[in-house]
Amino acid sequence: MSQRTLILLKPDAVQKSLIGEIVGRFEKKWLKVVGLKLMNMSGALVDEHYDFLMDKPFFPSIKSYMTSSPIVALAVEGHESVKVVRSMCGATNPVDALPGTIRGDLAKNIDNNIIHSSDSEETAGKELARFFKSEELFDYGRPLLG
16 A cells, blocks of 8 residues: 655755765655755754653753754655665664664664654654645656656
8 A cells, every 4th residue: 555654864864965965865765755944943843843852851952952953854655655765764772773774773772863753644644744745745647757
């Protein structure tokens, strides 16, 4: 089943110049980029996106981290994209992430784990709407691949 999902390349991915490498991994897996933008997260957007963590003692450091540098918001589409992307990202803690996954290969530690991806199709819908206006998401075919 074709789905859309959200990926955020966090400040450390941008700072390490890993945008192209990470996006390339998703494209090589036949996920179609349908939205892409470099942006700064406001404090309010961080609060909204991570509202489930706001009562945790580490939330202020997450907020500081996510507003420290631009991020890349990426919308991809493909067969079971939520599951595929989550698998490609690897475990949240890079220490537990397998080699070959994005976090396993590129992330430093749990505090700088390089990437966010939606955890379900329902969450993906909410998160895509949070980061993209409808006119910023594109429908297109791939006739040049034939």
